[in-house]
Amino acid sequence: MNLPVRMRRLRENAAVRKLFQETSVSLGNIVQPYFIVPEKGAKREAGKKGSGLWQVSPDMLLEEVQTLARAGVGGIMLFGVPPFKHDTPEKLPEQLAPLTQAIALLKKGAPAAPVFSDVCLCSYTTHGHCGIVKDGTILNDESVDALSKQAVELARAGVDFVCPSDMMDGRIGAMRKALDGAGFSRVGIVSYAVKMASAFYAPFRSAADSAPQFGDRTTYQMPAHNRREARREWKLDEAEGADVLLFKPALTNLDLIRDCREQSDLPITAYQVSGEYAMLRAAADAGLLDFERAMMEQLVSIKRAGADFIVSYHGRAMAGL
Numbered sequence: 617m618n619l620p621v622r623m624r625r626l627r628e629n630a631a632v633r634k635l636f637q638e639t640s641v642s643l644g645n646i647v648q649p650y651f652i653v654p655e656k657g658a659k660r661e662a663g664k665k666g667s668g669l670w671q672v673s674p675d676m677l678l679e680e681v682q683t684l685a686r687a688g689v690g691g692i693m694l695f696g697v698p699p700f701k702h703d704t705p706e707k708l709p710e711q712l713a714p715l716t717q718a719i720a721l722l723k724k725g726a727p728a729a730p731v732f733s734d735v736c737l738c739s740y741t742t743h744g745h746c747g748i749v750k751d752g753t754i755l756n757d758e759s760v761d762a763l764s765k766q767a768v769e770l771a772r773a774g775v776d777f778v779c780p781s782d783m784m785d786g787r788i789g790a791m792r793k794a795l796d797g798a799g800f801s802r803v804g805i806v807s808y809a810v811k812m813a814s815a816f817y818a819p820f821r822s823a824a825d826s827a828p829q830f831g832d833r834t835t836y837q838m839p840a841h842n843r844r845e846a847r848r849e850w851k852l853d854e855a856e857g858a859d860v861l862l863f864k865p866a867l868t869n870l871d872l873i874r875d876c877r878e879q880s881d882l883p884i885t886a887y888q889v890s891g892e893y894a895m896l897r898a899a900a901d902a903g904l905l906d907f908e909r910a911m912m913e914q915l916v917s918i919k920r921a922g923a924d925f926i927v928s929y930h931g932r933a934m935a936g937l
Contacts, residue, residue, distance in 0.1 A: 639920045641912065647691040647732060647885070648684060648931030650677060651823050654699035654714040662823035666897045668929030669823040669890060671697065674718040678725045680937070687935035690925050691730035693779065694718060695824050701742045703749065705762035709769055711740050716773035723774035732806060733770045735763055735780040735791070738826040745828050746782040746836060754836060760787045764794035771800035779806040779862065783836040789856035806885065807858035809850035810872055813837035816865045816891030823890070846872045847879075854882055862927075865889045867914065870921040877922025886918045887927040 626636045651662065651671045658673035659680070672680060681692055696715035700707075715733065722731050737759065738746045747759025759782065767778040778795070780787050788807050795803050813834045821827040838846060846869075850861050861876060863869045866886035876884055896914070900907035911930055918926050 641915045643934045646931040647927045649693040685729040693732040719773040732777040733775045771803045777804040781808040792857040804859040806860040807853040809853040809861040812840045819890035873921040886923040
């Protein structure tokens with residue numbers, strides 16, 4: 617055949633394929649999540665073995681993170697599981713104590729690893745919603761005020777980035793003002809700019825003890841059907857001062873990540889959520905696919921869509937843990 621272009625020339629062998637590889641994922645592109653529990657000596661995988669969801673007490677976290685840092689992990693994201701639940705923000709400092717203790721220990725013992733911390737009320741309230749509830753309604757502005765106070769508490773502990781996952785309107789601007797006013801202008805904001813009301817969060821909610829006790833989260837999390845609305849969301853957060861834009865879930869939002877990458881110069885991250893991870897694990901356990909190959913294929917697709925880094929439960933495995 618007289619073919620002037622033969623694409624297979626660039627796939628001839630492993631060395632050639634590696635030379636021309638356009639997208640790569642390494643541990644340095646991964647942020648590993650942990651759930652901080654109010655205990656001592658605790659380190660356990662929540663749910664089924666292989667879930668990737670690790671509940672760790674503050675005293676056990678440092679050794680884990682030091683190992684990950686030596687291996688070159690991109691960062692650590694922490695979620696608090698409080699010692700008790702309360703529906704108004706007065707008790708937040710006490711509720712946050714295990715999480716703020718963990719942040720302080722990490723910044724002292726593993727200072728090279730960037731520490732990200734979730735900002736939300738779902739794990740801290742009896743009703744499990746991401747804001748303050750009155751008469752069955754999630755209040756926006758009162759919730760933003762409480763979330764801003766939560767962000768300042770985490771900044772005092774030494775966190776590098778606060779990550780509001782609540783999806784209340786106006787919370788990025790209010791949080792930036794609160795952080796700057798408290799002397800924490802160095803603390804960055806990773807906004808959950810596009811967080812869908814998704815079926816893929818169930819394993820996470822079990823690990824974080826954050827399932828809503830009535831209704832659902834569709835009045836504040838985004839409907840997956842709306843592409844233009846997603847663009848409005850991330851543009852608002854960019855205008856309000858977000859430093860990084862986060863998309864969640866990852867696989868069902870690849871088109872939106874690409875939209876954002878083509879229009880925004882802000883760093884972008886995506887969260888490969890617990891349900892996405894669990895699907896691969898279940899399929900691998902059933903003998904249907906090679907877990908490691910499928911996992912890396914997912915991570916590559918997220919990065920190829922435009923994410924600069926990825927929040928994934930696979931960081932520990934990539935580090936050999």
